[in-house]
Amino acid sequence: MILARDPLARLARRAVSGDRRAFTRLYRELHPLVARFVARRVDSRADAEELVAEVFRRLVEHLGEFDPARGSVRAWVLRIARNAVIDHYRTRKSPVALEVIADGLCELAGPLDHLIADERASRVRALLDALPLETRRLLALRYGDGLRHAEIAELLGIGETVVRKRISRAVRELRARSSGIEDDAPEVSHAV
Amino acid sequence: MPSEIDRLLHDLHAPRVEVPAADVELERDVIERFAARHEAATPRGWFVSLPKLAGALAAGVLAIVGACVLPTSYDVPLGLSVEITTRAELPHQAIAEFVREQGDAGEVDVFVRRQLGDHADEPQTQMLIRMWDQNLAVGELEHELREAFPDELREATIRETPLEGEVETIWGRRIAHRAFHVALREADLEQARAHLLVQLRAQGVTAEQVVVEVQDRPDGRREIKVQIEHSQEGELSLPLDELGPEARFVLHPED
Numbered sequence: 001m002i003l004a005r006d007p008l009a010r011l012a013r014r015a016v017s018g019d020r021r022a023f024t025r026l027y028r029e030l031h032p033l034v035a036r037f038v039a040r041r042v043d044s045r046a047d048a049e050e051l052v053a054e055v056f057r058r059l060v061e062h063l064g065e066f067d068p069a070r071g072s073v074r075a076w077v078l079r080i081a082r083n084a085v086i087d088h089y090r091t092r093k094s095p096v097a098l099e100v101i102a103d104g105l106c107e108l109a110g111p112l113d114h115l116i117a118d119e120r121a122s123r124v125r126a127l128l129d130a131l132p133l134e135t136r137r138l139l140a141l142r143y144g145d146g147l148r149h150a151e152i153a154e155l156l157g158i159g160e161t162v163v164r165k166r167i168s169r170a171v172r173e174l175r176a177r178s179s180g181i182e183d184d185a186p187e188v189s190h191a192v
Numbered sequence: 193m194p195s196e197i198d199r200l201l202h203d204l205h206a207p208r209v210e211v212p213a214a215d216v217e218l219e220r221d222v223i224e225r226f227a228a229r230h231e232a233a234t235p236r237g238w239f240v241s242l243p244k245l246a247g248a249l250a251a252g253v254l255a256i257v258g259a260c261v262l263p264t265s266y267d268v269p270l271g272l273s274v275e276i277t278t279r280a281e282l283p284h285q286a287i288a289e290f291v292r293e294q295g296d297a298g299e300v301d302v303f304v305r306r307q308l309g310d311h312a313d314e315p316q317t318q319m320l321i322r323m324w325d326q327n328l329a330v331g332e333l334e335h336e337l338r339e340a341f342p343d344e345l346r347e348a349t350i351r352e353t354p355l356e357g358e359v360e361t362i363w364g365r366r367i368a369h370r371a372f373h374v375a376l377r378e379a380d381l382e383q384a385r386a387h388l389l390v391q392l393r394a395q396g397v398t399a400e401q402v403v404v405e406v407q408d409r410p411d412g413r414r415e416i417k418v419q420i421e422h423s424q425e426g427e428l429s430l431p432l433d434e435l436g437p438e439a440r441f442v443l444h445p446e447d
Contacts (some may be wrong), residue, residue, distance in 0.1 A: 018231045020223065031214055039207035049212045056222045100442055105418055124200045143198075144205030174198045 002129055005106050008073035014067050022062075023067050026073070027056065035075060041085045051088055055081045057071045075154040078147075123178050218396060226282050259364035266366065271297070271324040271355040274333055278348035294336055297323035322355065328356050 008029060012020035030050070038051045058080050060068040066076055128136060141152045149167070274291065288302045303320040334350040375425065 015226070016230065020227060020231060023230070024219075024223060027219060028214070031219075032211075035212045036204065036207060039209050039211040040205070042209060045209045045212065049215070049218075050208050050213075052212050053221070055216050056218070057225060060222060060225045063226075120196075121200055121203065124197070125204055128201075128204060139201060140205055143201040144207075164429045171201070172196060174201075175195075178197070 006068060006072050009066075009068040012063065012073050013068070015140070016064050016182075030059075030074070030077050031056075033146075034077060037078055037081050038085065040144050042088070047088065051081075051084050054084050054088075058084065071154050074147075075151050078145075078151070078155060102119060120178065124174060127174050127177055131170065135166060138163060138167050139170060236268050256364075260362060263360065264363050264366050265358050265360040267356045267358055269354065270357050271322060272330065272333070273322070273353040273355050274321040274337075275320040275351045275353070276321070276337075276345070276348050277316065277351075279314060279316055280344055280347060282344055282348075283341070284319060287319065287337070287344075288321065290337070290340055291321050291323060291333065294333060295323045297322045324355070345435065349431045 008026060011022045011026040011029070015026055034055050035048070035052050038055065038056060039045075039048045042048050055077070059077060062080070070076075086162065128139070131139075137156070138152060141147045141155065142149075147155070149163045150160045151165045156163070272295065276287070282304070283305050284302065288300060291297075292300045301320075301322040301324075305315045305320075306317045307318060330352050333352060337350060338345050
């Protein structure tokens, strides 16, 4: 049962029936996810705050349309956030490709040098830049937005097993190609 | 424990700006929007709906009490009365048998009266037929009679009147009567009426129209009232218990 697997879906259902406490809990559960998702895609904190507010305004407006049979609440709200980001940049007529921004990839091509403290980080960044766009998108959703494999699969419309294998393979290659900077610890699924 | 590559991937994908923290004002604004959109049209739980629930319960109790005490009445169709008046001679037996066949009546009462008018050479015959538990509608029989007996009824006046019984009861019983398809069996009603008519005839009363009323009394007994309209009017009110067991009304489920 979909509702049984997704406690947020139960909250959403109660909220639709007018349960204010359920909606408050839903909001507090989703706020960190939305805030991080948006903060990775805009240039200023003011824009981030405005976009977070806009995402929740849209969530309230469309809450009754949420269908648990079609996916999780987290994936649904991230689609709302992604559309809000695209609309935000569309109004600004940004020269950067909207899809790249919406997927949270542009930061790797930009001014991140101040975050790169050492040579190892510099080398991994260079390896990331060389990866195919699809692989970079997967890694960004996993490590940047902190999404679960199933949520990434749902957002991108591919199988969860495919997501898991591609990310695992990419991390393994990064580890191998940056040998000397990597310990022997295996990848762990702590990105959630 | 996260590996070194995991830590690096997290760092490289860190947010570009500071992640907005939980904002009380935003939360209040979003919840107000939610309340305006979703709470207005939907119940918010027991505490809010209690007054409505109490109101509905009170209305329900009032309706039940009212149904138990408020009187009501409704008509029960019993049969058809046909009155034929003519100066000609009537084939009584043939007409009675024809009427019985046409209406598929459970019982037919026939009364024939020969009246002498102001002039001795102009006698008038009045034939009264009452059909109980039959299938004909009012006005349906006259045409059939005139077609079957064209010569005898050419100058006759035919008048058809429905025979109805009025049941006086309380609303609760009437609602139960409809809801549970419990019907007052007309045959039993007729049986009681016929018993009364026998008594009335013994007293010299002839009836043209009979109205039967059934009334439940507070002491549990059922009272039957029969009103007879004729050249002489009479009214009889007898407790059911005085009519004997064969006159008892029975409520039973319809088949």
